[in-house]
Amino acid sequence: MAQPIHELTDRARDVFRIVVDSYLSTGTPVGSRTIAQLSGLNLSPASIRGVMQDLEEAGLLAAPHVSAGRMPTESGLRLFVDGMMHAMEPSAQERAALSAQVQSAGPVEEALAATATALSGLSASAGLVLVPKREPVLRQVSFVPLSADRALAILVGADGSVENRVVDLVPGTGSAALAEAANYLTARLSGMTLGEARARILAEIGQERAELDATARVLIERGLAVWSEDGGHRPVLIVRGQARLLDEAASSDLDRVRQLLDELEGKEEIARLLESAQGGDAARIFIGSENKLFALTGSSVIAKPVRALDGRVVGVVGVIGPVRLNYARVVPMVDFTAATLARLLG
Known part of the structure; x- marks a missing residue:
């Protein structure tokens, strides 16, 4: 059980945030010497090592190798996302790019596919859109x-x-x-x-x-x-940008990536996962083993229900990527996409 955020000292919070920020940027563990050089904490490497050891014992950090630096555990990432993350709203250019796809002329499914592609590109992840099967007029x-x-x-x-x-x-x-x-x-x-x-x-x-x-x-x-008998009640799941899951960090674990791509092909399970995010208004974040579907692939899912003006859930939008997703940037982007899609689907 990870230590609650309010029980961490100010020094521990500072070191923990630096480790998480570094890991989310690079995908690699960070050592005490690097933190001492870059952080401006005015702490010696020895002092930082002591704090990192305490964070490891609290279940927030882990050392993948004996001589390596530390990286956040899934519990540590959950603590960061829930209690320490500062959201970064999408830029005007990003909002314009997403809005342009949603408002593009043509069949609704083409607009949804274009939106998933745009979200994938902006988040450097795979974009997901789930909507009920729509009966055409x-x-x-x-x-x-x-x-x-x-x-x-x-x-x-x-x-x-x-x-x-x-x-x-x-x-x-x-x-x-x-x-x-x-x-x-x-x-x-x-x-x-x-x-x-x-x-x-x-x-x-x-x-x-x-x-x-x-x-x-x-x-x-x-x-x-x-x-x-066409199965008109089955939801439509659109996945775009699977190739973005093949980043440099994934090259060392190709078996994991292959399994993830296989699971993306089996859309029924992903549809069920996204449907579980329909309750509530906020984006749901599934980190690594918190969801059974991607427990073995080390992947995270951010999903947000799309609600019409009358409150009905008319779809779900989200992304899937490695656990080192830039949550602070991607969560607001998913929120904005859901609000934009609501005008199309509502």
Whole structure:
């Protein structure tokens, strides 16, 4: 159990802060002689070694090798983040860069992907955006034959997004039936979400108010079934900037980095981790083994819920990087990104 911040002496706090700042900047342990030369504490290396020994016994510092300097433990980083960190607000240029991506024209997912990429670049980490699956407002549907028994249903959203699904055909379905089904759907679904269109069209078919031949009717029912079984309730997770995890410090531990990249490919677990950050308003910081998913890879995650004006959680934004993330800089950047995305998703 790490020692509480209020129990540290002023001298211990000063030395501890210098060790943490140095480690977050370089990723390497720092020795007493270096601290004595650079800190301006007016302490001898011997005195600093004594303080560092006390901090090590308190569980805040560790020595990776017998003759090496000290570096913060995960408990030490948690103490620093919770009690000593001074946040650095994003610069005007950084805020402008993030806002430009969020406000870019085009489908929402493209704006989200661009935002994750911008956040990755500015934080030197991998950028993450998690949002619920959004039902597009529909504009047009068409069917393109693929073979005698299959067709491609193409759905165009009002925002310009395009999604495709393969639909099984009734034997003998001709181009006239495909065109009839497409025209019927487009005429009745324009301006609706898929759920709204499905309810309306199935009601018309059930009440036999739909002026369709039997083949077109079956095609529409199958098409709607395929769209509805699409897993529309699964969240959309966008990860950008994985290559930024391959920094110089990672070169000595490639197995850890490979495992981390593998875990980023398995998006379901990361989505669950981000979803756990939806409670509360502040950014959540998971340091190293504090989250089971990345316990073995020495990674940290900073995640912030995106809330609409009415308080609803409409997404989560964050970054993942090494435990030596520049928390003071990245946490406010994630906060700003969440506030900016709220205007897009709300």
